[in-house]
Amino acid sequence: MSSTLLSRRDLRFLLHDWLEATRLTERPRYAEHSRETFDAVLDLAERVATERFAPHNRAADLSEPPSTAGGCTSSRRSSRPSTSSPRPACWPPAWTPRSGGxxxxxxxxxxxxxWFQAANIGTSAYPFLTLGNANxxxxxxxxxxxxxxxxxMVQGRFFGTMCLSEPQAGSSLADITTRPEPQDDGTYRLHGTKMWISGGDHELSENIVHLVxxxxxGGPPGVKGISLFIVPKVLLDADGALxxxxxxxxxxxxxxxxxxxxxxxxxxxxxxxxxxxxxPGAVGYLVGEPHQRLPQMFHMLTSSRP
Incomplete structure (x- = not known):
């Protein structure tokens, strides 16, 4: 039965006949795969998109996630099925075996x-952002x-975001003022405001990993003085529990x-x-060395972009 979301025939033509994706299996990195495994993954994506993403597409677009006293939520009954199943939501084929993919x-x-974006562009943004964060x-x-x-994140328990813009700076990242204060234990305490954060708060996952x-x-001026931090919504104990x-x-x-x-x-x-x-202060963990870390965030922008 043909799909109303995408043309399966066109997608496979582009992937196999035009791009010759199967030739990648000649490389050691993908030697365990074949056209059969690629097609199986595509079939699974189509099924997940059809069964879990498409049914609430119209409802989600007609009704924005509401803000509540405890934060904002996008966990209406109509949208939760797409992201409550960890594996389909965060899509383990996208990751390396090192991270469980x-x-x-x-x-x-x-x-x-x-398939996911054709079925529901709004819901697909959550795993899309998480993929870029993890990469x-x-x-x-x-x-x-x-x-x-x-x-x-691979397990679907945590989702991810990126936090760049600020109200007074917009897209001028050289003018950001969010301030991290170094602590004796090697962590930082962050103070500031971030704007336009997609997936910045919701009840669809156990935790949200913000990249800020x-x-x-004391760092250099402009974008050369920018550093990148992991700032989770919920902190973890020594065993990794919330x-x-x-x-x-x-x-x-x-x-x-x-x-x-x-x-x-x-x-x-x-x-x-x-x-x-x-x-006070949001606990953050420095990613890499301090300063000159703007290219890291742009790695997220490019690595997650379909």
């Missing part, structure tokens, strides 16, 4: 996400950061014309509503 080629991943940490994060934050651009005091709310607070929702099922938020870091350890 299947390591299918990027071109096959793009074909899979074509960045796989490229630049430490082994400990990968184990702590990437693996739960901030400026460590522990306490971090000092990340939803200020409000932005209203968009398109794919309204994706929450788009204004977030305060370090407002003092939640005080981890009794002190």
């Amino acid at each position: 299947m390591q299918v080629p990027h071109v096959v991943q793009v074909a899979c996400f074509a 960045l940490l796989l490229a630049y994060g430490s082994a400990e950061q990968i184990d702590t934050w990437v693996r739960p 651009l901030a400026r460590i005091p 522990e306490a709310r971090n000092d990340v607070v939803l200020v409000g929702l932005n209203h968009k014309m398109g794919y309204r099922g994706t929450t788009n938020t204004l977030l305060n870091f370090g407002e003092g509503v939640h005080r981890p350890g009794g002190r």
Whole structure:
């Protein structure tokens, strides 16, 4: 039976006849795969898109996620089925075995996400952002950061975001003012506000891993002084279990014309509503070396883009 979402025939023509994706299996990285495994992954993507994403597409677009006293939520009954099943939501074929994935080629991943986005552009944004977040940490994060934050994203327990823009700076990242204060234990306490954060707050996952651009005091001016931090919504204990709310607070929702099922938020870091350890400031973990870390965030922009 033909799909109403995409042409299966056209997609396979592009993938196999035009791009000759199967030739990638000649490389050691993809030697365990074949056309059969690629087609099986595409069939699964179509089924997930049809059964879990498409049914609530219209409802999600007609009704934006509401803001509640405890934060904003996109977990209406109509949208939860698509993301409550961890594996289909976060799509393990997109990741390497190192992080618990299947390591299918990027071109096959793009074909899979074509199904999700055709079915429901709003809901597909959540795993889409998570994929980019995880890819960045796989490229630049430490082994400990990968184990702590990437693996739960592959499992579908955590979702991810990127936090660049600020109300006073817009897209001029050289003018951001979010400030991280170094702590004796090697962590940082962040203070500032981020704007236009897609997926910035919701109830679809156990945790949200924010990747935040901030400026460590004393660094060089402009974009060369920007550093990148992991700032989770919920902090973890030594065993990786959820522990306490971090000092990340939803200020409000932005209203968009398109794919309204994706929450788009204004977030305060370090407002003092939640005080981890009794002190204000959102706990953050530096990714890589301080300063000159803007290219890391653009790695997320390019690596997650279908």
